[in-house]
Amino acid sequence: MRNKDFVVFILSHGRADRVYTIKALEKYKYTGDWYIICDNEDETLEDYYRYFGKDKVIVFDKLAKSKECDTLDNLDARNIVLFARNSCHEIAKKLGYRYFLELDDDYKSFLFRYPEGDKLGSAHPKSLDDIFDAVLDFYKDLPSIKTITFAQGGDFIGGLDGGKYKQGILRKAMNTFFCDVQNPFTFIGRINEDVNTYCLYGSQGNLFLTITDVMINQVDTQANLGGLTDSYLSLGTYIKSFYTVMCCPSSVKISAMITNHQRIHHIIDWDRAVPKIISDRFKIK
Numbered sequence: 001m002r003n004k005d006f007v008v009f010i011l012s013h014g015r016a017d018r019v020y021t022i023k024a025l026e027k028y029k030y031t032g033d034w035y036i037i038c039d040n041e042d043e044t045l046e047d048y049y050r051y052f053g054k055d056k057v058i059v060f061d062k063l064a065k066s067k068e069c070d071t072l073d074n075l076d077a078r079n080i081v082l083f084a085r086n087s088c089h090e091i092a093k094k095l096g097y098r099y100f101l102e103l104d105d106d107y108k109s110f111l112f113r114y115p116e117g118d119k120l121g122s123a124h125p126k127s128l129d130d131i132f133d134a135v136l137d138f139y140k141d142l143p144s145i146k147t148i149t150f151a152q153g154g155d156f157i158g159g160l161d162g163g164k165y166k167q168g169i170l171r172k173a174m175n176t177f178f179c180d181v182q183n184p185f186t187f188i189g190r191i192n193e194d195v196n197t198y199c200l201y202g203s204q205g206n207l208f209l210t211i212t213d214v215m216i217n218q219v220d221t222q223a224n225l226g227g228l229t230d231s232y233l234s235l236g237t238y239i240k241s242f243y244t245v246m247c248c249p250s251s252v253k254i255s256a257m258i259t260n261h262q263r264i265h266h267i268i269d270w271d272r273a274v275p276k277i278i279s280d281r282f283k284i285k
Contacts, residue, residue: 005098006136008034009058009091011084012105016047020219021107028110030128036105037084037091060087071190072243085177085187093181099136102177106219113156113165113215120160122215131214139178145207146185149173151215165212171274173198173208176216189243195266200247202274241266248273 008030010021019036038048039062048057065083085102092100110131111122125131139148152175155164164170174194179185185206189196198208244252244266251273252266 005096006032006100006132007092007095007097008032008101008103009088010034010036010103010105011081011088012036012038012048013042013079013081013084014044015105016044016051018219019051019105021103021105022052024107024109025128028125028128030132032129032132033097035091035095037088039084041078058091060084060091069186070188072188072196072246073190075190080190080193082187082190082193085193089179089181089184092179098181099139100179100181101132102179104175104218107216108219109217110150111215111217113151113213115160115165118160120156120165125214135178135211139180142207143183145209146183146201147173147208148178149208149210150176151210151212153215153217155210155212155215168212170210170212171198171202171208171270172210172268174210175218189247191240192243192266195244196247199244199252199268199273203248203251205275238264244268 008025010019012019022034022036025034035056035058036048036052038045038057038059040059041062042048042059045057045059060083062078062083065087066078069082069086071080071082081104088100088102092098110125110128112125114121114123135148139145149172151164151170155170156162158164160166172195177194185197185201187193187197188200202208238254241254241264245254248268251269253269254264255267256264
């Protein structure tokens with residue numbers, strides 16, 4: 001990569017033998033700096049050191065960071081990703097990087113998405129370096145953006161006619177966060193922290209964006225035990241979704257999502273969620 005002020009952080013806990021994201025970065029020719037972010041309460045830290053070397057594993061104080069974060073509840077458990085997410089700006093700054101990309105540990109692949117006839121096609125990229133550089137160029141040119149993320153599979157339900165791909169940019173941000181230490185923000189909420197954050201800050205006029213030309217594929221959440229999965233299993237998707245309702249009750253509600261089976265999920269009314277620019281055709285003359 002040409003950006004020497006950029007680093008990739010991979011957030012992980014209790015899954016040293018299943019950090020799939022590193023293999024994905026290698027597969028798609030990422031050549032820049034990277035580190036795994038762990039917490040000091042992880043009982044498997046020695047496994048991370050053995051697999052990746054101590055110089056590649058950065059450990060933060062989980063209890064200390066938990067005292068600085070708003071979980072939106074009064075629970076004491078700390079088996080959540082919120083504290084790791086909110087440590088990354090400080091870690092990047094301490095290491096001397098201006099920009100960083102925050103990733104989870106369960107990515108199997110990165111894909112381009114594009115129209116192919118009347119369907120939505122996909123292709124494997126030849127160089128993540130080129131992709132990351134292009135996103136950083138876009139990011140640097142627009143300082144009003146808090147973060148940029150890649151799309152997920154769920155963003156393309158309905159294929160080319162589903163609507164989201166054709167938007168090009170979505171007013172949401174999940175999973176893959178390009179960040180700037182000089183333009184920081186704080187994640188909030190025990191779980192659903194990414195949705196909580198883009199909904200609340202988005203309602204205040206901040207830009208959280210997803211680009212639909214690139215997507216990530218992840219290991220199924222319920223199958224990859226450890227990490228944040230334990231919190232999802234113990235609290236359930238109903239409670240998970242309600243954290244976002246607490247943040248923005250005027251634009252978020254609980255609904256049923258029908259996939260292979262019915263499950264509870266949040267639904268956002270985007271007409272009420274974020275400010276918009278009114279076309280000048282409505283200007284009073």
